[in-house]
Amino acid sequence: xxxxxxxxxxxxxxxxxxxxxxxxxxxxxxxxxxxxxxxxxxxxxxxxxxxxxxxxxxxxxxxxxxxxxxxxxxxxxxxxxxxxxxxxxxxxxxxxxxxxxxxxxxxxxxxxxxxxxxxxxxxxxxxxxxxxxxxxxxxxxxxxxxxxxxxxxxxxxxxxxxxxxxxxxxxxxxxxxxxxxxxxxxxxxxxxxxxxxxxxxxxxxxxxxxxxxxxxxxxxxxxxxxxxxxxxxxxxxxxxxxxxxxxxxxxxxxxxxxxxxxxxxxxxxxxxxxxxxxxxxxxxxxxxxxxxxxxxxxxxxxxxxxxxxxxxxxxxxxxxxxxxxxxxxxxxxxxxxxxxxxxxxxxxxxxxxxxxxxxxxxxxxxxxxxxxxxxxxxxxxxxxxxxxxxxxxxxxxxxxxxxxxx
Amino acid sequence: xxxxxxxxxxxxxxxxxxxxxxxxxxxxxxxxxxxxxxxxxxxxxxxxxxxxxxxxxxxxxxxxxxxxxxxxxxxxxxxxxxxxxxxxxxxxxxxxxxxxxxxxxxxxxxxxxxxxxxxxxxxxxxxxxxxxxxxxxxxxxxxxxxxxxxxxxxxxxxxxxxxxxxxxxxxxxxxxxxxxxxxxxxxxxxxxxxxxxxxxxxxxxxxxxxxxxxxxxxxxxxxxxxxxxxxxxxxxxxxxxxxxxxxxxxxxxxxxxxxxxxxxxxxxxxxxxxxxxxxxxxxxxxxxxxxxxxxxxxxxxxxxxxxxxxxxxxxxxxxxxxxxxxxxxxxxxxxxxxxxxxxxxxxxxxxxxxxxxxxxxxxxxxxxxxxxxxxxxxxxxxxxxxxxxxxxxxxxxxxxxxxxxx
Numbered sequence: 001x002x003x004x005x006x007x008x009x010x011x012x013x014x015x016x017x018x019x020x021x022x023x024x025x026x027x028x029x030x031x032x033x034x035x036x037x038x039x040x041x042x043x044x045x046x047x048x049x050x051x052x053x054x055x056x057x058x059x060x061x062x063x064x065x066x067x068x069x070x071x072x073x074x075x076x077x078x079x080x081x082x083x084x085x086x087x088x089x090x091x092x093x094x095x096x097x098x099x100x101x102x103x104x105x106x107x108x109x110x111x112x113x114x115x116x117x118x119x120x121x122x123x124x125x126x127x128x129x130x131x132x133x134x135x136x137x138x139x140x141x142x143x144x145x146x147x148x149x150x151x152x153x154x155x156x157x158x159x160x161x162x163x164x165x166x167x168x169x170x171x172x173x174x175x176x177x178x179x180x181x182x183x184x185x186x187x188x189x190x191x192x193x194x195x196x197x198x199x200x201x202x203x204x205x206x207x208x209x210x211x212x213x214x215x216x217x218x219x220x221x222x223x224x225x226x227x228x229x230x231x232x233x234x235x236x237x238x239x240x241x242x243x244x245x246x247x248x249x250x251x252x253x254x255x256x257x258x259x260x261x262x263x264x265x266x267x268x269x270x271x272x273x274x275x276x277x278x279x280x281x282x283x284x285x286x287x288x289x290x291x292x293x294x295x296x297x298x299x300x301x302x303x304x305x306x307x308x309x310x311x312x313x314x315x316x317x318x319x320x321x322x323x324x325x326x327x328x329x330x331x332x333x334x335x336x337x338x339x340x341x342x343x344x345x346x347x348x349x350x351x352x353x354x355x356x357x358x359x360x361x362x363x364x365x366x367x368x369x370x371x372x373x374x375x376x377x378x379x380x381x382x383x384x385x386x387x388x389x390x391x392x393x394x395x396x397x398x399x400x401x402x403x404x405x406x
Numbered sequence: 407x408x409x410x411x412x413x414x415x416x417x418x419x420x421x422x423x424x425x426x427x428x429x430x431x432x433x434x435x436x437x438x439x440x441x442x443x444x445x446x447x448x449x450x451x452x453x454x455x456x457x458x459x460x461x462x463x464x465x466x467x468x469x470x471x472x473x474x475x476x477x478x479x480x481x482x483x484x485x486x487x488x489x490x491x492x493x494x495x496x497x498x499x500x501x502x503x504x505x506x507x508x509x510x511x512x513x514x515x516x517x518x519x520x521x522x523x524x525x526x527x528x529x530x531x532x533x534x535x536x537x538x539x540x541x542x543x544x545x546x547x548x549x550x551x552x553x554x555x556x557x558x559x560x561x562x563x564x565x566x567x568x569x570x571x572x573x574x575x576x577x578x579x580x581x582x583x584x585x586x587x588x589x590x591x592x593x594x595x596x597x598x599x600x601x602x603x604x605x606x607x608x609x610x611x612x613x614x615x616x617x618x619x620x621x622x623x624x625x626x627x628x629x630x631x632x633x634x635x636x637x638x639x640x641x642x643x644x645x646x647x648x649x650x651x652x653x654x655x656x657x658x659x660x661x662x663x664x665x666x667x668x669x670x671x672x673x674x675x676x677x678x679x680x681x682x683x684x685x686x687x688x689x690x691x692x693x694x695x696x697x698x699x700x701x702x703x704x705x706x707x708x709x710x711x712x713x714x715x716x717x718x719x720x721x722x723x724x725x726x727x728x729x730x731x732x733x734x735x736x737x738x739x740x741x742x743x744x745x746x747x748x749x750x751x752x753x754x755x756x757x758x759x760x761x762x763x764x765x766x767x768x769x770x771x772x773x774x775x776x777x778x779x780x781x782x783x784x785x786x787x788x789x790x791x792x793x794x795x796x797x798x799x800x801x802x803x804x805x806x807x808x809x810x811x812x
Contacts, residue, residue: 067504093503101507103643104647106647141647181508188468190650223635236511237509237644241512241642241644247595
């Protein structure tokens with residue numbers, strides 16, 4: 001079989017066109033405007049559970065396996081817009097088997113966390129970033145958008161109501177999962193005439209309960225996660241199921257995650273479901289550089305990615321670092337590694353904040369990412385985790401931390 | 407923003423790697439072998455409805471909006487394999503809001519039809535093709551596979567039980583929707599430990615109740631449906647939701663469907679959710695050629711596509727036609743049109759069998775696809791529809807038509 005042929009100018013025109021044609025129209029189509037049918041937090045009704053769950057021991061928590069007493073749901077229809085928000089006991093969804101979410105993947109989601117500070121206040125971290133991204137994801141698959149502040153208010157009330165599930169220990173939090181699904185129950189392929197926005201919450205422990213454990217990656221070129229003109233920059237369900245098989249295959253060869261490469265140049269894009277950062281010394285100048293791939297339409301716009309970049313610009317640049325969002329290749333990493341210039345590498349995402357990387361399997365070689373044998377994290381990853389947690393848990397007052405009220 | 411760069415050799419290696427590495431492993435991982443936990447049609451239990459639905463008038467049927475009295479469901483778990491199949495009254499699915507189908511698009515499906523012949527027998531059309539494709543789709547997203555003959559037997563019994571819903575008129579049928587979803591109720595991203603395979607059925611009328619109506623397409627390059635190393639050749643939910651917005655935008659400019667182009671060369675790939683065929687006269691030789699894009703990993707392996715190709719090779723080649731699966735470009739179509747060599751174009755899929763195309767909007771021009779003003783179909787599309795229906799409705803005895811028994 002011959003491969004499809006793609007050239008630079010085609011991709012250039014696809015990228016240009018997608019920003020100039022697709023997005024403005026998608027925004028025009030369904031982005032909210034204040035009118036009847038808008039999401040209205042003041043209309044929230046709360047039905048409390050009559051059988052509160054027992055709390056698990058904090059150290060027994062597994063990511064996303066246990067959920068709190070309640071859930072937040074808001075129905076939407078094309079005719080009436082957003083209906084009144086409800087907090088109810090956590091319960092199953094009852095859906096017709098023809099519902100479009102089961103057939104055509106009308107689904108998108110967010111991942112965010114609620115933290116308990118030393119005063120017992122419940123804090124969210126940059127929730128407006130999650131709201132903006134959920135609106136972009138939703139609009140891209142013809143699902144409705146919403147007024148961001150209203151949903152933050154509703155999520156705050158929900159987090160407050162179930163705050164007893166948030167362990168008050170550093171590293172623990174309550175993972176919040178806002179989810180939007182299409183609920184129209186017909187098999188015709190078209191924009192859903194109804195949808196459900198819901199939020200569930202799961203108490204979670206630290207990603208690395210006994211301290212960092214650096215992971216090893218398999219550089220993956222035989223499967224391609226995202227493409228220019230595709231939807232890899234949106235948090236759609238569609239981007240996840242296709243990545244499981246490559247993940248299983250990497251695992252079968254002893255690697256914890258895929259490092260997604262792109263194109264003949266083998267650009268480094270993302271690691272598993274995290275954004276990728278590397279710290280290198282510039283070959284010519286010796287300048288220390290923190291690198292991550294640019295938001296070119298194939299990279300998820302991670303909130304942690306953005307936070308790491310901001311903190312690095314504010315706090316590492318004065319220490320002599322350069323911070324750069326640019327394309328970089330696997331070859332560049334391999335060379336830097338061989339020449340002792342690859343200082344460290346780490347993934348960045350909501351679940352782990354940072355996830356240090358020991359090595360990358362690439363073309364039969366193992367590219368060493370700069371950790372000594374006894375080390376499980378580089379300095380930057382460790383520093384970032386400390387800076388981020390200080391803000392998330394309210395030890396440092398910062399505009400990124402949002403104190404909820406009930 | 408700079409585009410990502412992809413070159414021929416990268417795509418070649420991705421294509422080679424995906425066939426040599428990904429698929430064998432995926433087959434090894436979960437393709438069925440006869441043992442405990444296999445899908446066993448003999449264990450079917452049937453619970454009939456106590457409130458049979460009234461039949462709608464045949465002429466009021468809308469595709470995929472009404473469903474029959476019953477549904478077929480089979481649960482699967484990693485531990486026990488396939489459980490006993492059940493036919494029950496049509497009913498809602500009750501699923502935990504954390505179920506992985508809602509978050510990570512663990513879902514794939516098939517589209518097939520049951521036809522009533524003149525003797526009142528219920529016939530399926532090449533069901534083994536749908537079973538093979540569903541197994542490929544399912545394996546690609548780490549869902550379980552199954553013994554194809556068992557599911558054909560179960561679907562046959564289901565179609566028999568609800569056969570009163572199949573109108574016995576030419577052009578009418580019962581659309582069958584086998585669907586597989588992941589049902590694990592945790593938020594960790596990994597292979598689902600449980601799944602549900604279900605089949606629902608919807609009586610449907612002819613796609614063109616008053617005769618063919620040729621459609622017009624918008625050649626689409628700003629959004630990309632499928633790419634090498636992706637999953638565009640599988641019938642996954644993930645391939646559908648991202649196509650709705652481009653479809654709405656084409657509609658807003660007066661075009662019924664997108665014609666998906668790929669790459670700088672603007673290869674013609676698919677039309678909406680159908681495969682694409684064109685009939686042209688060769689520029690040098692005058693030879694009449696029926697063309698469709700090859701199965702290179704970016705094209706859905708349509709059952710109708712395969713049937714059209716087979717019938718063309720059997721029945722058109724002796725009439726002097728050449729039949730070719732090869733890449734062809736929008737430029738090639740435009741030139742053929744200008745020189746009067748574009749004889750006709752049509753989409754091919756289960757819903758419409760064939761869907762004639764009048765014109766294609768491309769770079770500000772309208773490429774005429776060869777129909778005279780008063781014509782709604784070319785000869786080949788019309789001929790194909792007649793040949794296919796003769797087999798589907800059992801007027802012509804053919805190995806493709808499968809007579810069900812209860």
